[in-house]
Amino acid sequence: MQKTKETTGELSTNFKTFNLYPQIESGIEVSGYLEPTPIQVRCIPSILDGRDVVGLAHTGTGKTAAFVLPILQRLMDRPRRLARVLILSPTRELAEQTHEAISQLGRWTKLKSVTVYGGVNKNPQITKLRHGAEIIVACPGRLLDLMDHGEVDISHIEILVLDEADRMFDIGFLPDIRKIVKRLPTKRQTLLFSATMPDDIRILVQEILRNPVNIQVGDTTPVSTVSHAIYPVEQHLKTALLMRLLKGTDTESVLVFTRTKSRATRLAEQIAKAGFVAASLQGDLPQTKRQAVLSGYRNGKYQILVATDIAARGIDVSGISHVINYDMPDTVDAYTHRIGRTGRALKTGDAFTFVTLKERAFVWTIEKALGEQIEKRTLRDFNYAVPAPAGNDGGHNRPRQQSAKRKSFMTAQGQPMMQRSYASSPTLKTSFSLRNRKKRSCR
Secondary structure (H helix, E strand, C coil), X not given: CECCCCCCCCCCCCHHHHCCCHHHHHHHHHCCCCECCHHHHHXXXXXXXXXXXXXXXXXXXXXXXXHHHHHHHHHCCCCCCXXXXXXXXXXXXXXXXXXXXXXXXXXXXXCCEEEECCCCCCHHHHHHHHHCCCEEEECHHHHHHHHHCCCCCCCCCCEEEECCHHHHHHHCCHHHHHHHHHCCCCCCEEEEEECCCCHHHHHHHHHHCCCCEEEECCCCCCCCCXXXXXXXXXXXXXXXXXXXXXXXXXXXXXXXXXCCHHHHHHHHHHHHHCCCCEEEECCCCCHHHHHHHHHHHHCCCCCEEEECCCHHHHCCCCCCCXXXXXXXXXXXXXXXXXXXXXXXXXXXXXXXXXXXXXXXXXXXXXXXXXXXXXXXXXXXXXXXXXXXXXXXXXXXXXXXXHHHHHHHHHXXXXXXXXEEEECCECCECCCCCCCCXXXXXXX
């Protein structure tokens, strides 16, 4: 949902058109929203009609409210204290985010939701389930555990939602999802929401959805409000280059992606030692710490967050100005998810990707998905010739004699990527430093 009027050319309407219960409309109004987003305009009527739906739209386009609002409407005249809706999420953070949306939009409906996920004591979750909740928001692993021990009753489920379905498949939840679906009532409504549509999802759609309405808003390439740039650099120079960009780039809030949990932790520590306000988010953190980090990032306490793909799945911060891929993502879909964290709600954002010589071929794959060339940038006063430390070849196990190739990649690559060298530019404002910037809210 948006707080400002859209100019996308889509059908413009307000929430009165959906004829929602006054209690739900009041929740919308108090939240300050004026108009539904395109994915909401197209999904809500079909969900209210009881149709199975496949909703395909980018992260940050309002997919959560697209299913939460009609679900609240459907439950208003149904018996209470029985679990009638099951929402499956890939991460704890996304489950909490959905739970918060339900609580906010349904604050006057007296409908209850409960979150179920691992990494925390399950007894409080069991207690809440026993007290009765109409909506369960769960991660598949913990839900199966509770089901196997008879601690959760899903025999009355009328609506199943698979949220961020592509990421659940990336994580490896597909077998668990199939086990859960087999134990649900066959007569139900199924909704699937995703940013991309890999082949595994198409197969699952055929298996568990009945004659679904397919709704796609825009295309599945990264959003047009994001500006993309490639920074060729070898592995051992990535941290130094990152520090230079953080010091000289005019940003509001920065999200840095790494491939591993240990690297996320180590890099956040290095950034903090350099004088920036930074934190890391990765799967080994206790849930209370993860929630504290996310809250701190949302309210502006942390201006830089270093995260892995899975841990960052629940991040919903509208003020992220820059996404930096410290490590190249493994797939185009992963790239789409990462950069979808910026440029949200019609705001503009920047996506910087560090690319080693070994990874340059994948850049062309991303360019093909984008349908355009990605600008290649280098910093004029950054020393790209610094050799890797003794015994460290940057993690690529390449002989040192390949330095000539490395140089050609940095300066004269005859491939479909534009080259620009920066001493100063609109995106590199050397007078600005995150060290001395006043903290601001990300919302």
